[in-house]
Amino acid sequence: MSELFPRKQVMGFVFSLILTIVALMVYFSDMSFSVGMTILLITAFIQAALQLVVFMHAGETGDRGSIYTNLYYAIFIALVTVFGTLLCMIWGYV
Amino acid sequence: MDYFDRFAVPHPSPAIYASMVAIGLTVIAIFAGLTYFKKWGYLWREWLTTVDHKRIGIMYLISALLMLFRGGADAIMMRAQLAAPENTLLDAQHYNEIFTTHGIVMIIFMAMPFIMAFMNFVVPLQIGARDVAFPRLNALSFWLFFMGAMLLNISFVVGGSPDAGWTSYFPLASNEFSESVGTNYYMFALQISGLGTLMTGINMITTILKMRAPGMTLMKMPMFTWSSLVANIIIVFAFPVLTVALLMGTMDRLFATNFFTTANGGMDMLWANFFWVWGHPEVYILILPAFGIYSEIISTFSRRNLYGYKSMVGSMVIISLLSFLVWTHHFFTMGQGALTNSIFSITTMAIAVPTGVKIFNWLFTLWKGKIVITTPMLYSLLFIPIFTIGGVTGVMLGMSAADYQYHNTMFLVAHFHMVIIPGVVFGMLAGLHYYWPKMFGFKLNDKIGKVEAWVISMSTLLAFMPMFFSGLDGQARRMYTYSESTGFGIYNMISMVGAVGLAIGFCLIVYNVYYSTRYASRDVGSDPWNARTLEWATHSPVPEYNFAMTPQVNSLEPFWDAKKRGHELFTGYYEKIHMPNNSGVPFILGCIFFAWGFSFIFGMWIPAIVTTIGIFACMAYRSFENDHGRYISVNEIQKTETSRGA
Numbered sequence: 166m167s168e169l170f171p172r173k174q175v176m177g178f179v180f181s182l183i184l185t186i187v188a189l190m191v192y193f194s195d196m197s198f199s200v201g202m203t204i205l206l207i208t209a210f211i212q213a214a215l216q217l218v219v220f221m222h223a224g225e226t227g228d229r230g231s232i233y234t235n236l237y238y239a240i241f242i243a244l245v246t247v248f249g250t251l252l253c254m255i256w257g258y259v
Numbered sequence: 260m261d262y263f264d265r266f267a268v269p270h271p272s273p274a275i276y277a278s279m280v281a282i283g284l285t286v287i288a289i290f291a292g293l294t295y296f297k298k299w300g301y302l303w304r305e306w307l308t309t310v311d312h313k314r315i316g317i318m319y320l321i322s323a324l325l326m327l328f329r330g331g332a333d334a335i336m337m338r339a340q341l342a343a344p345e346n347t348l349l350d351a352q353h354y355n356e357i358f359t360t361h362g363i364v365m366i367i368f369m370a371m372p373f374i375m376a377f378m379n380f381v382v383p384l385q386i387g388a389r390d391v392a393f394p395r396l397n398a399l400s401f402w403l404f405f406m407g408a409m410l411l412n413i414s415f416v417v418g419g420s421p422d423a424g425w426t427s428y429f430p431l432a433s434n435e436f437s438e439s440v441g442t443n444y445y446m447f448a449l450q451i452s453g454l455g456t457l458m459t460g461i462n463m464i465t466t467i468l469k470m471r472a473p474g475m476t477l478m479k480m481p482m483f484t485w486s487s488l489v490a491n492i493i494i495v496f497a498f499p500v501l502t503v504a505l506l507m508g509t510m511d512r513l514f515a516t517n518f519f520t521t522a523n524g525g526m527d528m529l530w531a532n533f534f535w536v537w538g539h540p541e542v543y544i545l546i547l548p549a550f551g552i553y554s555e556i557i558s559t560f561s562r563r564n565l566y567g568y569k570s571m572v573g574s575m576v577i578i579s580l581l582s583f584l585v586w587t588h589h590f591f592t593m594g595q596g597a598l599t600n601s602i603f604s605i606t607t608m609a610i611a612v613p614t615g616v617k618i619f620n621w622l623f624t625l626w627k628g629k630i631v632i633t634t635p636m637l638y639s640l641l642f643i644p645i646f647t648i649g650g651v652t653g654v655m656l657g658m659s660a661a662d663y664q665y666h667n668t669m670f671l672v673a674h675f676h677m678v679i680i681p682g683v684v685f686g687m688l689a690g691l692h693y694y695w696p697k698m699f700g701f702k703l704n705d706k707i708g709k710v711e712a713w714v715i716s717m718s719t720l721l722a723f724m725p726m727f728f729s730g731l732d733g734q735a736r737r738m739y740t741y742s743e744s745t746g747f748g749i750y751n752m753i754s755m756v757g758a759v760g761l762a763i764g765f766c767l768i769v770y771n772v773y774y775s776t777r778y779a780s781r782d783v784g785s786d787p788w789n790a791r792t793l794e795w796a797t798h799s800p801v802p803e804y805n806f807a808m809t810p811q812v813n814s815l816e817p818f819w820d821a822k823k824r825g826h827e828l829f830t831g832y833y834e835k836i837h838m839p840n841n842s843g844v845p846f847i848l849g850c851i852f853f854a855w856g857f858s859f860i861f862g863m864w865i866p867a868i869v870t871t872i873g874i875f876a877c878m879a880y881r882s883f884e885n886d887h888g889r890y891i892s893v894n895e896i897q898k899t900e901t902s903r904g905a
Binding site: 241253 | 594598
């Protein structure tokens with residue numbers, strides 16, 4: 166029976182609940198803006214990755230290669246866009 | 260402003276009233292003609308409801324050519340206004356509207372549908388597929404694009420055209436400085452057609468990744484398919500930025516938010532930033548498919564395989580990444596520090612390297628090839644030197660310190676026309692002549708074609724070379740006039756001559772289509788150019804199902820191998836073929852989107868709500884519709900194949 170038990174999914178579900186609670190803590194506890202934002206960003210990205218891998222089954226089919234290439238490409242471009250914009254509009258702006 | 264005043268044209272002139280009458284008469288003539296010749300049914304069954312990638316491709320092509328003439332008319336008016344100093348042909352406001360429309364029409368509604376036309380028509384044939392992955396989504400893409408284009412095209416007779424430049428920078432584009440509904444038209448026309456483009460991107464990537472003929476691995480795909488794949492990947496990653504930026508701009512204009520305002524924490528320059536985060540990759544979306552067409556044509560007419568296939572693919576993949584790293588070079592003068600500008604200067608110059616690799620690969624393909632000069636080949640050969648002028652001046656503009664001299668001058672205008680005209684327009688015209696026999700079953704006349712190519716390329720040089728000089732002398736772009744003492748008069752007069760030459764060249768294309776339709780031989784076979792890739796392995800014009808049997812591929816040039824090395828392309832026997840059904844929903848949804856956009860542009864909230872419900876109703880209808888397509892029987896295939904001389 167044990168191989169029929171969706172261990173990975175249940176663990177994933179519990180873990181995503183924990184991540185949600187941690188993110189909620191930011192609202193209920195008293196912390197500075199930057200600490201709160203850091204916690205939110207980290208939990209959000211772990212949560213997204215968890216959903217993709219465990220519940221949307223990225224990497225479980227023959228398309229594994231295309232899906233992950235696509236994902237890394239997307240992350241790269243998102244980071245470039247966000248940090249490039251910050252560089253132009255705020256950090257590098259004289 | 261009174262409610263109904265907003266529908267009136269803010270700057271009426273005899274030319275605009277004449278256009279209104281002309282539009283009215285054309286519409287009446289089309290309706291009367293369709294009724295008289297009883298073609299309504301034919302139009303609906305064969306074109307408006309079609310999901311066939313080839314017909315959709317042809318509709319994209321027709322729209323692109325129409326918009327080429329629309330944008331061309333704008334260009335002629337601009338050049339005529341600037342031809343002499345202190346000219347009064349157009350006033351400042353008119354000139355603003357015309358250069359804005361010219362930019363939008365040429366990029367979004369001419370160049371984009373042109374590349375979409377060839378992607379739709381050629382890619383499924385090149386990879387041996389029966390259609391794209393999502394045929395009905397493809398029809399929806401087309402109708403969204405088309406309705407977006409029509410929305411922008413009615414702007415100059417209903418409510419006024421956008422007048423803040425095709426880049427529509429805030430705060431100029433805000434309600435405060437652009438009072439008419441023109442910029443609303445910009446926001447919604449681009450939004451609607453952009454949605455269509457995004458869908459095409461997803462559709463094409465899926466098609467190319469999932470529907471290739473057996474044996475065609477990624478590294479055995481023809482170069483045009485590779486370039487389409489890369490271009491569509493860029494589309495999928497770049498267009499969402501435009502979608503969001505347009506949405507924020509729309510919110511600012513219609514609902515008084517403060518994303519791009521100068522007060523209340525808004526950041527006006529953020530628009531320019533977002534616009535170019537999309538805008539620079541957009542340049543590569545346009546040019547990569549054109550590069551793909553050049554690769555096909557140069558290899559076909561040099562009678563040898565493409566030199567450096569792997570480096571071609573590699574350079575395109577690198578371009579796709581680098582294209583997202585350079586956008587700040589469009590606003591070096593906006594106030595960033597030297598460090599930021601240097602970073603983007605370096606990435607900009609880096610992108611010239613993979614582009615250079617491609618140019619050298621084409622030259623090496625020509626080297627020791629048996630070159631046959633046909634019209635498509637002539638366009639491709641003329642492209643290389645003229646594009647290089649545009650590319651090299653681009654590297655000059657890419658140096659941020661020097662850019663302070665060139666920024667917003669005619670030098671810049673000359674640069675991007677020298678890149679886009681040979682890069683995209685020549686490529687599309689070359690593709691037009693090259694794929695015409697596959698689309699319609701006869702060749703365009705080669706003699707007229709060569710005259711076209713020479714007239715267009717020489718006129719391009721004549722029209723844009725003088726701008727480099729007047730730009731360095733300080734002529735700013737987008738100025739509707741200049742005084743005689745500046746000395747720009749002579750340069751602009753030469754440009755005017757070039758513009759007239761371009762107009763003559765494009766009219767020659769129309770004449771060529773007319774002439775060849777009447778007189779060209781219909782007996783050209785399925786492979787008139789002695790080509791190398793799969794699209795030439797089926798009949799011309801292509802039957803609905805593309806290939807009676809799925810082709811077997813084991814090399815880069817399966818059709819060439821089939822002709823020269825005895826490779827068996829088609830083995831087996833006919834089987835019934837599963838095809839999608841036609842559907843009117845994409846067209847109807849497109850029409851609803853048109854009404855939706857129009858309602859928002861004028862802030863008519865009740866129609867806006869009704870049409871929004873209509874959009875969701877159409878999507879719901881599709882979700883519950885049971886349509887499993889249909890089968891073409893073996894009998895029917897045999898009949899079609901015999902009638903086309905199999």
